[in-house]
Amino acid sequence: MERLVIGMLAHVDAGKTTLSEALLFKTGAVRRLGRVDHGDAFLDTHELEKERGITIFSKQAQLTLPGKSVTLLDTPGHVDFSAEAERVLSVLDYAVLVVSAAEGATPHTRTLWQLLMKHRVPVFIFVNKLDLPCPSKKALLEGLKKALGGSFADFGEESAALNENIAACSERLMEEYFAKGALSDAAVREAVRLRQITPVYFGSALKLSGVDALIDGLARFTEMREYADRFGARVFKISRMDGARLTFMKITGGALYAKQVLTNRSACTPEDEVWEEKADGIRVYSGARFTPVKHAEAGSVVAVTGLTATKPGEGLGVDPGENGLYTRPVLEYSMLLPEDVNAFDAYRRIAELAEEEPELNIEWDEAHSEIRARLMGEVQCEVLSRIIKERFGLTVTFGPGSVIYRETVANKAAGIGHFEPLRHFAHVELTVEPGARGSGIELETDVGENELARSWQRLILGCLADKKHRGVLTGAPLTDVKITLTGGRAHLKHTEGGDFRKASSRAVRNALMFAQSVLLEPYYEFTLTLPADQIGRAMNDIRRMEGEFSAPETDGALAVIRGFAPVSEMRDYYKSVAAYTRGRGSLRLVPGEYRPCHNAAEVIRAAAYDPEADLRNTPDSVFCAAGAGFTVKWFEVASYIKQHSASPNAKMPTKKPVSPKDEEEELRAIFERTYGAVAGTSLLPRKKETARAEKSGHAAAKPEFLLVDGYNVIFAWDALKSVAMESIDSAREALIRMMINFNGVRKTCLILVFDAYKVTGGTEKVEEVGGIHIVYTRESEIADVFIERAVQKLTDMERNVRVVTSDAMEQLIIMGRGALRVPASAFQKEVELANDSLKETMRRLETEGRSVLHLWQKMDQS
Ligand SMILES: Nc1nc2c(ncn2[C@@H]2O[C@H](COP(=O)(O)OP(=O)(O)OP(=O)(O)O)[C@@H](O)[C@H]2O)c(=O)[nH]1
Ligand SMILES: [Mg+2]
Numbered sequence: 020m021e022r023l024v025i026g027m028l029a030h031v032d033a034g035k036t037t038l039s040e041a042l043l044f045k046t047g048a049v050r051r052l053g054r055v056d057h058g059d060a061f062l063d064t065h066e067l068e069k070e071r072g073i074t075i076f077s078k079q080a081q082l083t084l085p086g087k088s089v090t091l092l093d094t095p096g097h098v099d100f101s102a103e104a105e106r107v108l109s110v111l112d113y114a115v116l117v118v119s120a121a122e123g124a125t126p127h128t129r130t131l132w133q134l135l136m137k138h139r140v141p142v143f144i145f146v147n148k149l150d151l152p153c154p155s156k157k158a159l160l161e162g163l164k165k166a167l168g169g170s171f172a173d174f175g176e177e178s179a180a181l182n183e184n185i186a187a188c189s190e191r192l193m194e195e196y197f198a199k200g201a202l203s204d205a206a207v208r209e210a211v212r213l214r215q216i217t218p219v220y221f222g223s224a225l226k227l228s229g230v231d232a233l234i235d236g237l238a239r240f241t242e243m244r245e246y247a248d249r250f251g252a253r254v255f256k257i258s259r260m261d262g263a264r265l266t267f268m269k270i271t272g273g274a275l276y277a278k279q280v281l282t283n284r285s286a287c288t289p290e291d292e293v294w295e296e297k298a299d300g301i302r303v304y305s306g307a308r309f310t311p312v313k314h315a316e317a318g319s320v321v322a323v324t325g326l327t328a329t330k331p332g333e334g335l336g337v338d339p340g341e342n343g344l345y346t347r348p349v350l351e352y353s354m355l356l357p358e359d360v361n362a363f364d365a366y367r368r369i370a371e372l373a374e375e376e377p378e379l380n381i382e383w384d385e386a387h388s389e390i391r392a393r394l395m396g397e398v399q400c401e402v403l404s405r406i407i408k409e410r411f412g413l414t415v416t417f418g419p420g421s422v423i424y425r426e427t428v429a430n431k432a433a434g435i436g437h438f439e440p441l442r443h444f445a446h447v448e449l450t451v452e453p454g455a456r457g458s459g460i461e462l463e464t465d466v467g468e469n470e471l472a473r474s475w476q477r478l479i480l481g482c483l484a485d486k487k488h489r490g491v492l493t494g495a496p497l498t499d500v501k502i503t504l505t506g507g508r509a510h511l512k513h514t515e516g517g518d519f520r521k522a523s524s525r526a527v528r529n530a531l532m533f534a535q536s537v538l539l540e541p542y543y544e545f546t547l548t549l550p551a552d553q554i555g556r557a558m559n560d561i562r563r564m565e566g567e568f569s570a571p572e573t574d575g576a577l578a579v580i581r582g583f584a585p586v587s588e589m590r591d592y593y594k595s596v597a598a599y600t601r602g603r604g605s606l607r608l609v610p611g612e613y614r615p616c617h618n619a620a621e622v623i624r625a626a627a628y629d630p631e632a633d634l635r636n637t638p639d640s641v642f643c644a645a646g647a648g649f650t651v652k653w654f655e656v657a658s659y660i661k662q663h664s665a666s667p668n669a670k671m672p673t674k675k676p677v678s679p680k681d682e683e684e685e686l687r688a689i690f691e692r693t694y695g696a697v698a699g700t701s702l703l704p705r706k707k708e709t710a711r712a713e714k715s716g717h718a719a720a721k722p723e724f725l726l727v728d729g730y731n732v733i734f735a736w737d738a739l740k741s742v743a744m745e746s747i748d749s750a751r752e753a754l755i756r757m758m759i760n761f762n763g764v765r766k767t768c769l770i771l772v773f774d775a776y777k778v779t780g781g782t783e784k785v786e787e788v789g790g791i792h793i794v795y796t797r798e799s800e801i802a803d804v805f806i807e808r809a810v811q812k813l814t815d816m817e818r819n820v821r822v823v824t825s826d827a828m829e830q831l832i833i834m835g836r837g838a839l840r841v842p843a844s845a846f847q848k849e850v851e852l853a854n855d856s857l858k859e860t861m862r863r864l865e866t867e868g869r870s871v872l873h874l875w876q877k878m879d880q881s
Pocket of ligand 2: 035036037073074093094095096
C-alpha cells in the first residue's frame with residue numbers, strides 16, 4: 020500500500036472543506052456527507068469553526084484510493100490563519116489547490132501556488148462552484164495560465180486533445196506520444212511529479228460533481244516517495260486536545276514505534292535546546308476522532324503524545340527539519356487584561372502559545388507593562404481571545420492594533436563609528452544605500468585585505484549582521500538597504516571583542532543620520548468582487564484609502580477590482596463592503612510588500628522618536644584624549660577625525676598585512692583582555708572556565724559545547740596528518756575514534772565538524788556516533804562558516820562554548836562572540852591527558868601508519 024499526504028489549499032471559502040468532505044464520502048471513508056453550513060462537517064470540528072463557518076485549524080482525515088492510503092490535510096483559507104496553512108506545506112506529497120470559479124485565481128491563490136512551487140509540491144487544481152454563474156472552462160483555464168504561469172490541462176475529459184496537450188509539456192512525453200499514439204499513466208505520473216503539467220478538474224464539491232474525476236486522477240497520477248530506512252520525522256504542528264499536548268508529524272524515514280525515544284539531536288540547529296523524550300502514544304487522527312496505533316511508517320502523518328519540547332518545523336532522526344513560514348503578521352496588538360490580573364503573570368502563562376505559533380511573537384513590553392502580540396487581523400484576535408479563555412481561564416481583549424512599520428533609505432550615505440573609551444578601540448567606516456524591495460539587509464565589504472585583515476572584516480560583518488538596526492525616523496527596523504564596509508581599524512593593545520559591536524552599530528546609525536530616510540508600511544494585495552453597479556463607489560473608496568488598482572474586470576453582473584492598498588487603511592474595509600453590497604461582495608486580502616508610507620509625516624510625528632536620545636542606538640562616537648573617553652556628536656565625527664589624525668591611536672599599523680604569527684599574538688592579547696590572563700598551560704581554557712563557572716555559582720549547570728574543526732585538527736596533528744597523506748578517510752575515522760574516547764572521559768557535548776563543501780549536492784548531515792555528534796556541512800559550506808554560526812547561536816544562549824581549530828581566520832570571530840578558542844596543539848595535549856593510552860596509539864600511528872589503525876579498530880571491536 021502506498022502512503023501519501025495530500026493537502027487542501029485555497030483562499031477562504033473556496034470550498035476546501037466541502038471538497039474534502041466530498042472526497043471522504045465518495046471514497047467510502049465516511050457514510051454520511053457533512054456540510055460546513057450545517058455545522059456538521061467531518062473536518063470543521065472546533066466550536067469556533069462551527070460558529071463562524073470557516074476553518075481555523077488544519078486537520079487531517081484518512082481515506083483510501085485504490086492501492087493508496089491517503090492522509091488528507093485540510094487547511095484554513097482565511098488570511099488571518101495563513102501561518103496555520105503554511106505549516107503543512109513542508110510535509111505534503113501533493114496538493115489540491117481549490118479555485119472558486121467565479122473569482123478565478125486570486126492573489127492568495129498565487130501566493131499559495133508560489134509556495135507550493137518553492138516546496139516542490141506537485142499540484143492538482145480543482146475549479147469549484149461550477150454550479151454557480153461563472154466564466155467558461157476555456158476562459159477559466161486561460162485565467163489560471165495567466166495568473167499562475169505553468170502548463171495546465173483539463174484532465175476531466177480524456178481525449179486525444181488532452182493527450183496532445185500533455186505531450187507538449189516535455190520532449191520525453193512527445194516522443195512517447197508519437198511512438199505509441201497515446202500516453203501511459205506512468206508517463207503522465209512522472210510529468211505531474213516533475214510539475215511539468217498541472218492537472219485541472221472542474222466541478223462542484225457541494226453538488227458532488229467532478230469529484231469522481233478528481234479521485235480517479237489522484238489515484239492514477241500520484242506515487243509514493245522513496246524514504247530512507249532510518250527513522251526520521253518532521254514536526255509541523257503542535258496542538259492541545261483535552262489537556263494532552265499533541266505533536267503532529269510526518270514520518271519521513273523508517274518507522275515510529277510507541278515508546279520510542281525521540282530526540283531532535285541530529286537535526287537541531289545550535290540555537291535549539293537538545294531534548295530526548297519518549298513517544299508515549301501514537302494517534303492517527305481522522306476528523307475529531309483518533310485511532311491509537313503501535314507504530315507508523317514513513318509517509319504517514321501521526322500525532323504523538325508525551326512530547327513537551329517539540330516545535331513546528333523541527334526535524335527528528337534523519338529529517339533535517341524545515342520551517343516554511345512566509346506570511347508574517349503585519350499588525351501588532353496590545354492585550355488588555357482585567358484589572359485584577361497581574362499582567363506579567365498572565366504573560367508568562369500566555370507565552371506558552373508562542374511555542375505552538377511562533378509567528379505570534381508574544382512579547383512583554385517592559386515600558387508599558389503590557390503584553391504585545393503580532394497578529395494578522397481581527398478574526399485572529401477573536402480566535403486568540405477564545406483560546407486564551409478556554410486554556411488559561413483569562414479574559415483578554417485587544418487594543419486597536421497598529422501597523423508594523425519599517426524604515427529604509429532613499430540615497431547613499433557614509434557613516435563612521437569610533438569607539439575608544441580608555442583601553443578600548445574600534446573604528447568602522449561604511450556606507451548605507453538603498454537595496455531592492457524585499458531584500459532585507461545586504462552586507463558587503465569593499466576593503467582590501469592589506470588594509471584590514473580578513474578576520475577583522477569578518478568580525479565587523481558579523482556584528483553588522485547580528486544587530487537589529489533601527490531607523491532614525493521612528494526607530495522601526497531597518498530594511499532593504501545595502502551596507503558596505505569601507506574601512507576599519509583595530510588597536511594592537513586595546514581592541515576587545517565587543518568593541519567592534521559598538522563601533523559598527525554607531526557607524527550605521529551615523530550614516531542614517533546623514534541619509535534621507537524613508538518610512539515604509541505594509542500593503543495588502545486585494546481582490547474586490549462586487550456587483551457591477553457598485554464599481555464607482557468602490558473605486559472612490561480605494562482612492563480615498565490611497566490604494567491603486569487596475570481597470571475593473573466585469574463579467575456579467577459581477578465586477579472584479581484588483582490592486583494594492585495600505586494595510587493601515589484597508590484593514591477594516593471588508594465591513595463596509597459587506598454592508599454596501601449587502602453581503603454580495605467579497606474582499607480578499609493578502610499581505611503584500613512594504614512600500615513608502617502614505618502618511619509618513621503623520622506617523623513620524625506621532626512616534627515622537629528622537630534618534631539622538633536612543634542611547635542603545637547612538638549615532639555618536641567616543642574618542643580618547645588625555646586618558647579619558649568623551650563623546651563626539653555624530654555630525655562632528657568626520658571633522659574631528661580630520662583634525663586629530665595625528666593622535667597616537669589613529670596611527671594604527673594596519674596598512675601592513677598581518678602575518679598569522681602576529682595575528683596569533685594579537686588574538687592572544689585580545690583574548691587576555693577579554694577573559695583575563697592566560698598563562699602557560701591554562702591556554703587550555705577549561706580550567707579557567709570552570710573556575711569562572713564555579714565563582715558565579717552555577718558550575719555544571721549547563722553542559723559545555725566543544726566544537727572541533729575536523730580537517731583542521733587532522734592536518735595540525737602530525738600523527739593524523741601522516742595517516743591523511745595516505746588516506747583521508749582513515750584519518751577521519753581515526754579522529755572520530757579519538758574523539759569518542761576523549762568524550763568518554765571528559766563528557767562534553769562534542770561536535771566534530773567536517774566540511775563537505777566539495778561534495779556536489781551534499782546536504783548537511785549529522786550523525787551521532789558513540790556519544791559524539793559528527794556534522795558534515797552542506798555543499799559549499801566550509802567548516803568555519805558552520806562553526807561561526809554554531810558559536811553565535813550557542814553563545815547567544817549563554818552556553819559555554821569552546822572551539823578547537825588552528826585556523827587564524829576563525830579565531831577572532833569566535834572570540835568576538837565570547838566563545839573560548841583552543842588551538843589544535845593545546846587540544847592535542849588535552850586529549851592526551853584525558854586518555855593516556857591514546858598517546859601511545861598516537862605514537863604508534865605516527866610511526867607505523869595505517870596498519871595500526873586496523874589493529875586498533877579490531878581492538879576496539881573486541
Ligand atoms: N454553490 C456552491 N457552494 C459551495 C460549493 N462548495 C462549497 N460551497 C460553499 O462555500 C462555502 C465555503 O465552503 P467551505 O468548504 O467551508 O470552504 P473552505 O475553503 O473550506 O473555507 P475556509 O476553510 O474557511 O477557508 C460554504 O457555504 C459552502 O457550502 C460548491 O461547489 N457550490
Ligand atoms: Mg475549510
